[in-house]
Amino acid sequence: MPEGASDPGLTEKQRRELEVVRCMIGIYCRGHHGSKRAELCAECRELADYVAQRVARCPMADSKTFCSSCPIHCYRPAMRERIRAVMRYAGPRMLLVSPIKALAHAVDTLRERTRGGKGRA
Structure with a gap:
């Protein structure tokens, strides 16, 4: 299971x-960086940790x-561009x-769009 995915x-x-x-x-x-299947390079690990932090602190989660x-x-802005790439x-x-x-x-995204969410970054 991905790190952080079991956070209660x-x-x-x-x-x-x-x-x-x-x-x-x-x-x-x-x-892009030639990492092995279960590993991330330092740059990608930093991005994954940043995303986990943002998701955990999301005020709009519900x-x-x-x-x-x-x-x-x-x-x-810099992290937003990295995650877009x-x-x-x-x-x-x-x-x-x-x-x-x-x-x-894809199903969750379509469901969100039909609810009125914009569905794009």
Whole structure:
């Protein structure tokens, strides 16, 4: 289980969000930095830790599905750009690496869009 995913202070939505993002960061790190499957380079580990911190402290946790659908942007601009690059690269590859997580993420995103959330970062 990804680090932080068993934190009792996280909601189920936050746990799912953190799992998806950590999986995406792993895909990105393997593709761009040549890391091994269960490892992250220092730069990607820093990003994953930052994301976990933001998710854990989210004031909107109960009313949104993913950070991309949140009206508040709590990521620093540089970190926001880094996570966007990760998602652009890893998003399409999620179907090959973790199809169940990818499909669950797609369903959650579509559900959020139909509820009126914006569904994009």
